[in-house]
Amino acid sequence: xxxxxxxxxxxxxxxxxxxxxxxxxxxxxxxxxxxxxxxxxxxxxxxxxxxxxxxxxxxxxxxxxxxxxxxxxxxxxxxxxxxxxxxxxxxxxxxxxxxxxxxxxxxxxxxxxxxxxxxxxxxxxxxxxxxxxxxxxxxxxxxxxxxxxxxxxxxxxxxxxxxxxxxxxxxxxxxxxxxxxxxxxxxxxxxxxxxxxxxxxxxxxxxxxxxxxxxxxxxxxxxxxxxxxxxxxxxxxxxxxxxxxxxxxxxxxxxxxxxxxxxxxxxxxxxxxxxxxxxxxxxxxxxxxxxxxxxxxxxxxxxxxxxxxxxxxxxxxxxxxxxxxxxxxxxxxxxxxx
Amino acid sequence: xxxxxxxxxxxxxxxxxxxxxxxxxxxxxxxxxxxxxxxxxxxxxxxxxxxxxxxxxxxxxxxxxxxxxxxxxxxxxxxxxxxxxxxxxxxxxxxxxxxxxxxxxxxxxxxxxxxxxxxxxxxxxxxxxxxxxxxxxxxxxxxxxxxxxxxxxxxxxxxxxxxxxxxxxxxxxxxxxxxxxxxxxxxxxxxxxxxxxxxxxxxxxxxxxxxxxxxxxxxxxxxxxxxxxxxxxxxxxxxxxxxxxxxxxxxxxxxxxxxxxxxxxxxxxxxxxxxxxxxxxxxxxxxxxxxxxxxxxxxxxxxxxxxxxxxxxxxxxxxxxxxxxxxxxxxxxxxxxxxxxxxxxxxxxxxxxxxxxxxxxxxxxxxxxxxxxxxxxxxxxxxxxxxxxxxxxxxxxxxxxxxxxxxxxxxxxxxxxxxxxxxxxxxxxxxxxxxxxxxxxxxxxxxxxxxxxxxxxxxxxxxxxxxxxxxxxxxxxxxxxxxxxxxxxxxxxxxxxxxxxxxxxxxxxxxxxxxxxxxxxxxxxxxxxxxxxxxxxxxxxxxxxxxxxxxxxxxxxxxxxxxxxxxxxxxxxxxxxxxxxxxxxxxxxxxxxxxxxxxxxxxxxxxxxxxxxxxxxxxxxxxxx
Numbered sequence: 003x004x005x006x007x008x009x010x011x012x013x014x015x016x017x018x019x020x021x022x023x024x025x026x027x028x029x030x031x032x033x034x035x036x037x038x039x040x041x042x043x044x045x046x047x048x049x050x051x052x053x054x055x056x057x058x059x060x061x062x063x064x065x066x067x068x069x070x071x072x073x074x075x076x077x078x079x080x081x082x083x084x085x086x087x088x089x090x091x092x093x094x095x096x097x098x099x100x101x102x103x104x105x106x107x108x109x110x111x112x113x114x115x116x117x118x119x120x121x122x123x124x125x126x127x128x129x130x131x132x133x134x135x136x137x138x139x140x141x142x143x144x145x146x147x148x149x150x151x152x153x154x155x156x157x158x159x160x161x162x163x164x165x166x167x168x169x170x171x172x173x174x175x176x177x178x179x180x181x182x183x184x185x186x187x188x189x190x191x192x193x194x195x196x197x198x199x200x201x202x203x204x205x206x207x208x209x210x211x212x213x214x215x216x217x218x219x220x221x222x223x224x225x226x227x228x229x230x231x232x233x234x235x236x237x238x239x240x241x242x243x244x245x246x247x248x249x250x251x252x253x254x255x256x257x258x259x260x261x262x263x264x265x266x267x268x269x270x271x272x273x274x275x276x277x278x279x280x281x282x283x284x285x286x287x288x289x290x291x292x293x294x295x296x297x298x299x300x301x302x303x304x305x306x307x308x309x310x311x312x313x314x315x316x317x318x319x320x321x322x323x324x325x326x327x328x329x330x331x332x333x334x335x336x337x338x339x340x
Numbered sequence: 341x342x343x344x345x346x347x348x349x350x351x352x353x354x355x356x357x358x359x360x361x362x363x364x365x366x367x368x369x370x371x372x373x374x375x376x377x378x379x380x381x382x383x384x385x386x387x388x389x390x391x392x393x394x395x396x397x398x399x400x401x402x403x404x405x406x407x408x409x410x411x412x413x414x415x416x417x418x419x420x421x422x423x424x425x426x427x428x429x430x431x432x433x434x435x436x437x438x439x440x441x442x443x444x445x446x447x448x449x450x451x452x453x454x455x456x457x458x459x460x461x462x463x464x465x466x467x468x469x470x471x472x473x474x475x476x477x478x479x480x481x482x483x484x485x486x487x488x489x490x491x492x493x494x495x496x497x498x499x500x501x502x503x504x505x506x507x508x509x510x511x512x513x514x515x516x517x518x519x520x521x522x523x524x525x526x527x528x529x530x531x532x533x534x535x536x537x538x539x540x541x542x543x544x545x546x547x548x549x550x551x552x553x554x555x556x557x558x559x560x561x562x563x564x565x566x567x568x569x570x571x572x573x574x575x576x577x578x579x580x581x582x583x584x585x586x587x588x589x590x591x592x593x594x595x596x597x598x599x600x601x602x603x604x605x606x607x608x609x610x611x612x613x614x615x616x617x618x619x620x621x622x623x624x625x626x627x628x629x630x631x632x633x634x635x636x637x638x639x640x641x642x643x644x645x646x647x648x649x650x651x652x653x654x655x656x657x658x659x660x661x662x663x664x665x666x667x668x669x670x671x672x673x674x675x676x677x678x679x680x681x682x683x684x685x686x687x688x689x690x691x692x693x694x695x696x697x698x699x700x701x702x703x704x705x706x707x708x709x710x711x712x713x714x715x716x717x718x719x720x721x722x723x724x725x726x727x728x729x730x731x732x733x734x735x736x737x738x739x740x741x742x743x744x745x746x747x748x749x750x751x752x753x754x755x756x757x758x759x760x761x762x763x764x765x766x767x768x769x770x771x772x773x774x775x776x777x778x779x780x781x782x783x784x785x786x787x788x789x790x791x792x793x794x795x796x797x798x799x800x801x802x803x804x805x806x807x808x809x810x811x812x813x814x815x816x817x818x819x820x821x822x823x824x825x826x827x828x829x830x831x832x833x834x835x836x837x838x839x840x841x842x843x844x845x846x847x848x849x850x851x852x853x854x855x856x857x858x859x860x861x862x863x864x865x866x867x868x869x870x871x872x873x874x875x876x877x878x879x880x881x882x883x884x885x886x887x888x889x890x891x892x893x894x895x896x897x898x899x900x901x902x903x904x905x906x907x908x909x910x911x912x913x914x915x916x917x918x919x920x921x922x923x924x925x926x927x928x929x930x931x932x933x934x935x936x937x938x939x940x941x942x943x944x945x946x947x948x949x950x951x952x953x954x955x956x957x958x959x960x961x962x963x964x965x
Contacts, residue, residue, distance in 0.1 A: 050646075080640065080646075083643030087644035311627060327592055330624075331762070
């Protein structure tokens with residue numbers, strides 16, 4: 003796929019009218035991706051965007067690549083079949099929190115544990131948009147919506163924790179207010195050989211406007227977003243005055259650097275084989291009101307599924323020879339009738 | 341009872357033997373080996389394995405009885421036989437549950453050792469049936485099989501418990517002797533199957549030989565029967581069951597089309613053996629994917645189809661229900677996909693290991709929206725091979741999902757199959773789109789994924805193809821460009837086109853073939869696994885001078901284009917089905933014919949005798965009127 007022709011954002015955009023609500027966070031994600039694709043050195047013809055159902059799932063219609071807008075929740079399964087059949091393709095999966103974590107939760111976790119080389123972008127707006135405003139599996143307890151007039155009583159998922167628990171080899175988080183950071187995360191996910199999950203906090207300005215204002219508005223961002231950088235102590239704050247350390251129970255806790263000294267802070271290690279520390283970091287923010295880690299939580303090398311499946315084919319051909327149909331039909335005892 | 345000794349065997353033209361025992365007794369294996377030896381001997385045969393849904397049902401109970409019935413014949417046969425003439429019962433439960441099936445005057449061979457107090461009680465016997473008059477009217481052969489097996493294994497350094505497990509080979513040896521079966525195939529098989537387990541080989545071989553010798557020395561001579569080889573068409577034969585034939589048919593379709601197979605499947609009885617079989621043939625480029633659930637299985641297959649593979653998903657009724665939404669997507673995307681339904685008793689979990697043909701209406705209509713797709717039905721174990729090729733051919737040629745129906749009986753029962761010459765198999769031409777197929781307003785070449793050819797088939801452009809980037813999706817598509825369209829007139833047109841393009845397939849399938857007495861008043865219209873029983877009933881009726889005709893549908897949607905005309909030629913159309921009357925509804929609705937149903941929903945196939953009686957009533961009613 004290397005040495006792809008030079009392209010621009012326009013080459014990656016279709017002529018279809020984009021039908022998200024004006025002001026939707028999905029626009030900035032779409033722009034980030036269309037601008038990023040020319041830098042990935044891949045051909046449009048070798049790229050497939052697969053989606054399920056939901057606002058986010060309209061994504062493929064706007065990418066001038068191959069694409070499939072499938073059914074609700076199943077996009078990781080469609081993508082798995084496609085990638086197994088065609089390991090040569092670059093396969094992206096796009097969906098929202100309802101699509102991927104509710105109706106499609108099963109497929110997401112299995113795609114992650116199998117480590118199929120697909121890039122899964124989870125647009126998390128903590129609400130159902132396309133069905134007009136019901137609570138989602140990432141909505142906070144107490145969330146008042148049309149289907150929860152007295153407040154949601156559901157414990158929400160933390161998508162990063164879930165992915166780590168599902169044996170994901172690459173897990174990252176970003177948000178729709180920072181194009182550069184999104185592009186960095188998507189580029190990393192693309193480069194990763196295995197299933198990668200990127201959670202994107204995305205604003206639904208119609209049904210859940212401002213859900214992430216408490217962490218990603220420009221004026222609070224430094225204080226509320228914890229940038230994970232591989233090999234560096236985990237610090238944040240306007241003056242980088244705060245940090246994260248792992249206590250004796252293995253929990254991540256927020257501390258003042260002045261109190262504990264920088265050496266006490268956890269040094270982020272994406273490649274740590276055990277996902278325990280990454281999981282602890284993911285638990286720092288169980289709602290959008292606490293300092294929230296963004297960046298790559300985990301990026302480890304593990305056997306990739308479609309390549310492994312292909313190598314079984316090769317091994318079988320090596321040991322048995324190329325399939326011979328007439329031979330197959332005679333593989334059980336036969337007899338002759340004169 | 342066994343006091344007359346004769347040394348010569350007598351020839352008979354057929355025999356039906358039923359091996360019954362506890363599910364741990366190895367009855368399926370015993371039946372299977374007996375069948376294989378008979379096949380190699382050259383008999384025609386048909387088998388009916390019946391086993392409980394539990395892997396190890398409570399030992400010794402009626403619920404735990406596992407049985408294998410086989411008919412072997414020197415003539416052409418098409419069913420596993422109405423009533424067995426010989427019942428091998430390895431325990432009291434097997435005797436109790438299966439004695440009622442035995443023909444009057446039949447022979448019962450029992451493992452006498454198993455008829456002790458505890459087992460008798462578990463089977464619900466108050467008195468030992470071997471010692472009272474329960475078996476009067478049958479020929480009873482009592483043999484202490486467990487004890488004799490233990491004895492021959494005594495010097496083999498095999499644990500007593502393990503030795504006793506070989507008693508099914510004792511039974512097999514005995515029956516092989518009684519029916520003059522060759523012993524080498526079984527002895528060879530034991531060597532192969534248990535390679536590396538020398539003690540098991542020794543015990544099974546000893547038990548088999550002991551059973552064989554027992555027949556000779558215990559003067560069971562009067563029971564020796566030989567069934568001469570059947571006069572089958574010249575050729576090379578193998579014994580095959582429906583699931584294996586279906587798997588091989590899919591491999592053949594892959595070879596004939598040049599497309600690699602992608603199978604997305606989730607384990608379910610009685611379809612799992614197709615997954616197992618195809619997983620063995622990766623050297624044919626077969627990719628098998630054991631998905632996390634039925635929905636992922638079909639979804640992954642649709643993904644692979646988009647990528648240009650021969651995509652398949654296999655399941656049984658409950659799985660089809662789960663796959664319904666994704667199949668609707670495949671209808672909407674117009675992508676090739678073969679969906680295999682090995683039907684079983686329903687609804688819900690129903691009778692997972694028993695046969696039924698009650699998914700036909702689901703196959704036809706079990707989806708949301710107007711979503712037609714072809715429905716193909718296999719009718720005999722070996723014909724599953726051809727049915728799989730035909731389903732694949734239609735899917736690939738017409739860019740559509742196809743539902744292929746088989747059932748639990750076809751899946752597991754076996755028959756001799758004359759191997760086809762692979763060079764005569766139909767080729768399946770597949771052409772991927774390579775260039776734009778139209779121009780835009782400015783005259784620039786563009787690709788329209790939903791532009792159609794003369795058969796209303798859209799082009800198949802797969803990712804990687806230069807300049808043919810396109811998106812497909814479940815939203816309604818603009819006729820031609822494939823872009824999302826909510827235009828009312830376009831939706832009406834697309835709905836019509838989706839229907840018409842399936843109807844068109846009727847021009848590319850065989851016309852209705854009528855067998856038997858073409859000029860009879862009564863036509864039997866069958867589909868699926870009833871073929872064998874209908875053929876058997878037809879032979880008997882016609883032998884008795886009755887006139888009757890038979891047509892068997894392999895293509896249920898669309899129907900053969902002459903079907904209505906053919907049906908209208910008959911006074912009475914009778915439709916036997918293993919359901920409550922599903923094809924008969926389609927026939928009545930489509931052709932306004934007062935077709936008559938014959939139904940059975942007992943988890944078992946029709947016997948030829950049952951159909952003979954029911955059909956005779958229709959024939960005689962016709963004569964009287």
